[in-house]
Amino acid sequence: MYRSGTVMAWNVFRFCTALRGLGSIMILLVLGVVGVTYYAVVLTSYGPSLVSGSGILDALIALAVLVLFHCLLVMLLWSYFSVVFTDPGSVPPNWKPDLDEERSDTDPLTTSEFGASPADSTNPRVRFCKKCNQLKPPRCHHCSVCGRCVLKMDHHCVWVVNCVGALNYKYFLLFLFYTFLETTLVTLALLPQFIAFFSDGEIPGTPGTLATTFLAFVFNLAFALSVLGFLIMHISLVAGNTTTIEAYEKKTTPKWRYDLGRKRNFEQVFGLDKQHWFIPSYSEEDLRRMPALHGLEYPSKPELESQEF
Structure with missing residues (x-):
């Protein structure tokens, strides 16, 4: 038994290490796409148009594109690294609920209510993680990759x-939002150069700059389309005050206890202060x-507070 458990733990460790390594590669990929895009938009296309003096209209268009590009890029990177470096939220040591949220009463839960052995308890009102050997707050789930x-x-x-959890979910949504805006802007800004690749006329620039512009357009178009799908999905989740995991769990539940209406659901993620809605902070x-x-x-509907998902 001990040997089997050791092998299982070792295998999980290898799996987690592989995913973490993949994540590091993904961060480098994101920064690489940002670098290629910056070179294509700023150094190759619109930067030269701004300083060449080819015309007032061209200079104004180039200035507008560059200003908007840099503003969105700052917000994108700020949101992205906020997700990377913000702990999503972990269960405090020896955490126990002060109130029985499932019964919505004011009597503190006592040790006896948890059962002598929480891991073997059949009490449906108490959620317990056998892997972490601790009680779980409402809406908390175990991550096999993080091991907590x-x-x-x-x-x-x-x-x-x-x-992506309670403390960085807003930052993740803002990352998707600004990524979609930035990649859409780049796609539209580089569209004339992309169309020129298939024309019979001569295209200005070196083979290296032309290849970079082509790749930047393809990458940003692909990211814009894929991120749009994720953004639409998460907007629907926020509107119903659910997470990706809960969206599957509540399929067996006719009513969702945490759905407080779209306005309050939005505030549960983004807060009440409108000045902080579009920046990765509270x-x-x-x-x-x-x-x-x-x-x-988490607040819930009074008439559904006894409901379990």
Whole structure:
């Protein structure tokens, strides 16, 4: 038994290490695409148009493209590295719920209510992780890659070498949002040069700059289309106040206890302060008055508080 458990743990470790290594490659891939795109848009196409003095209209268009490109790039990278370096939320040591959220009463849960052996308990009101050997807060799930329970876990993303959970889900959504805007802008900005590849006229530039422009267009078009799909999916999840994992779990549940209406569902992720909605951070006031942003407590519909998913 001991040997089998050791082999299993070793295999899981290899699996996790492989995924983490893949994630590091993905970060380099993202930075590589950003570098190729920057070279094609700024150094090859619109930078020279701005300084060449070819015409006032061309200079104004180039200036508008470059300003918008850099603004979106800053927001994209800020959101991206916020997801990478922000812990998605872990269960505090020896955490126990203060209230029985499933019964919505005011009586503290006692040790006896958890059962003598939580791992073997049949009490449906208490969620317990046998892998971490600890109680699990509402909406918390175990990540096999990270090897721990993550608060309001959505998924483990190899692109950011991190889990997406309660504390960085907003940053992930902003990363998708700004990535879509940036890649769409680049696709439209490089479209004339891409069309010129298939024309009979002479195309200015060296073979290296032409190849870079072509690759930048193809990469950004592919990213724009793929990110659009993810963005639409996560917008629907936010509207229903669910995560990717919960979207599958609640298929057997006719009503979702955490669905508070689209406006309040949105606020559960982005906060109440409108000035912070489009930046990867929260205001101190929101963090103080909204427990849901910390990942341990979530408001629910009173009539559905006894519902389990």
